[in-house]
Amino acid sequence: MRIFPNIISCVSLVCGFFVLAAASAQGQSARLVDYVDPMIGTAKMGHTFPGATVPFGAVQLSPDTDTIPYAVNGRYNADVYKYCAGYQYDDPTIVGFSHTHFSGTGHADLGDFLLMPTSGALQLNPGTADAPDKGYRSRYSHDNEYAAANYYKVKLDAHDITAELTSSSRVGFHRYTFSKPAESHIILDLMHGIYNYDGKTVWSVARILNDSTVVGYRQTNGWARTRVVYFAMRLSKPFKNYGSRNFEKDQVYKGFWRKFDQTDNFADLAGSKLRMHFDFDVEAGEQLLVKFALSPVSMDNALANMEEEVPHWDFDKIKNTGQELWEKELRRIEVKMSRREDYINFYTAMYHAALMPTTYMDVNGDYRGVDHQVHRAEGFTNYTSFSLWDTFRAFHPYLNLVNPSRNADMVQSMMAHYEQNVLGILPIWSHYANENWCMSGYHSVSVIADAIIKGVYTGDANKALDACVATANFRRYEGIGEYIDLGYVPDEKNGTSVSNTLEYAYDDWCIAQLAKYLGQEDIYATFSARAENWRSVFDTSIGFMRPKDATGKFREKFDALETHGQGFIEGNTWNYSLYVPHNPQGLMELLGGKKRLSTYLDSLFTMYLPDKFFEHTEDITREGIIGNYVHGNEPAHHVVYLYQLTGERWKTHEWVRKILQDQYHNGYDGLGGNDDCGQMSAWYLFSSLGFYPVAPASDEYWLGAPIVESASIHLENGKVFRVEAINQSTKHMYVQAVLLNGKPLKGFTIKHNDIMNGGHLQFKMGARPNKNL
Secondary structure (H helix, E strand, O other): OOHHHHHHHHHHHHHHHHHHHHHHHOOOOOOHHHHOOOOOOOOOOOOOOOOEOOOOOOOOEEEEOOOOEOEEOOEEOHHHHHHOOOOOOOOOEEOEEEOOOOOOOOOOOOOOOEEEEEEOOOOOOOOOOOOHHHOOOEEOOHHHEEEEOOEEEEEEOOOOEEEEEEEOOOEEEEEEEEOOOEEEEEEEEOOOOOOEOOOOEEEEEEEEEEOOEEEEEEEEOOOOOOEEEEEEEEEOOOOOEEEEEEOOOOOOOOHHHHHOOOOEOOOEEEEOOEEEEEEEEEOOOOEEEEEEEEEOOOHHHHHHHHHHHOOOOOHHHHHHHHHHHHHHHHOOEEEEOOOHHHHHHHHHHHHHOOOOOEEOOOOOOEEEOOOOOEEEOOOOOOEEOEEHHHHOOOHHHHHHHHOHHHHHHHHHHHHHHHHHOOOOOOOOEEEOOEEOOOOOOOOHHHHHHHHHHOOOOOOOHHHHHHHHHHHHOOOOOOOHHHHHHHOOOOOOOOOOHHHHHHHHHHHHHHHHHHHHHOOOHHHHHHHHHHOOHHHHHEEOOOOEEOOEOOOOOEOOOOOOOOOOOOOOOOOOHHHHOOOOOOOHHHHHHHHOOHHHHHHHHHHHHHOOOOHHHOOOOOOOOHHHEEOOEEOOOOOOOOHHHHHHHHOOHHHHHHHHHHHHHHHEOOOOOOEOOOOHHHHHHHHHHHHHHOEEOOOEOEOEEEEOOOOOOEEEEEOOOOOEEEEEEEOOOOOOOEEEEEEEOOEEOOOOEEEHHHHHOOEEEEEEEEOOOOOOO
């Protein structure tokens, strides 16, 4: 009987050969990883980084292109917003390569432990973009820059050094090639950071263990209030000399460390503004390698992470291993598309949807909890950096399909946060053992409910429900007390009172669905009632959501187009009035029925929103707007699918195609807005496949119009769900019929289990709308 596995293996190899041969014949890559372009989104509003990382890795080793401060003369410096990921494509210089970065956020932190190789005279100041020669930064050209999954390469023109970067999960790996003999230096900047300001680095420590190994840590007070990161650095060549400079202002009390000259070869350093240098003599063509490991717990753990993940000096091996991990990640969905540009968009979206959240534990399972104690993850991988206001919408539902075991660990990480949190609530927006309280809503409940209802999270579901209820009843947060008492957040209590009310109502519906699933009828009844609180802020006299005060009076001075100061977070009422994803039928009825909803949607997508209405909202720019619909920000990501309710499904098909073509491109400026930790990319992936999770915590996906010719989703349970778009082309954007497993599909939704059971979803496409669909 052993013959059968061998036969199957041979058949698989033969089939694989023909697949690869066919791909080659079409001018396509046999490796999916070759379609990934990390430069997409590195210009304008995308806020992505081009550097090296592995899927959900703890290290994101990437270039930083400027040192823009968060504040100038005591006031917020708006230019800093461009540097949320540390890199802006249009910048002419590179300051260095730091080891931690967010992807696609609209606020920032991190940028830890910047390294920069230099030649010639030692300089410990980074200089400025206008005068780079006065510092250690360097000019560079995009002609000499290359980025791929887990690999980045650039020539530093000022020093004539080629820098290459790769990584394992917890270790950044640098390879510097020096083109000419010279005295050279590695700069380690312990005061550098993203969204930096004077005093952000509270303290840093560096200990030189020998002539090639340095350990230490730094603590910062920024977006994360009390963030500590440990490091271990090892160089492939002993340094001949080292030194440091502390840029702190002169203090009255200096202690007795003043007995030592700490600037020259002193092995025990500490301060809030440290920069170090390590000096070498190099020959022409010589390569110097640096391994740089991180830990949330200790210097010893950082060393252990290095020894476990990168015990050798084979740079290419680490690069290739990381790219193999990316290939495995991308193979979860194999698509056939008509153009190479579409392959690049699709697999770069998959790449961006596997950067965050990031692993936040050492190889032995140790991690720092939100209680700032050391814990050990037993039976799960602990993750950090949960941008939940963005990612609950499509990113976490995407993981529930293609990577459910990882999303289960993310839910477990949220539950660990709840258990360790002295406030007794789930994360709002958390990173690096800190709650940063960014944005609004309590959307961890959406992620948790969706994961439990879909069978992804198999931990203690009743305990998870308790955590959701406790979070929803935390009265001190963003008007929740008034929301519970009045049924809405009053205008005078909170500047984003309307969007808060709408988001709380949706989250409450999620809790109700979870309670129903678990048979908790009292909780179900309570939160089902709260889920209808969105009605409290709908003004029937104008047909929009609108702020009102505690007496029940709607705000008189109100602008339906303005995105700032009107009671909404990062949006206007035109976009937010449709944010009732859990009861779109009820919303349509309140608006006035199918015809009114259709007219509303038509106007939203076709009217013009002048710049003055978003000039004070930095997260919204012209590139991310179609009509008055803001795709570059998240609150209205579901609305294009609401045409299904009006009986005009063809309009969904038309506008989905328009958004896919208008907001996602190849090239550095290829994203219409912040990728927001994978949410923009997840929207692209779902919509490209032809369905979308309008209301996570429901088991339904709403149908759209795919742009793939075919797709195979390889599920963790071993089954395959296939999508096929028959007669697909750029002109054939309208769905004529939908079949599931060969049978006509009634309605405009499919169930989660329809996908997880494996099967075949067929869209028959045409050039004209089928208005009877």
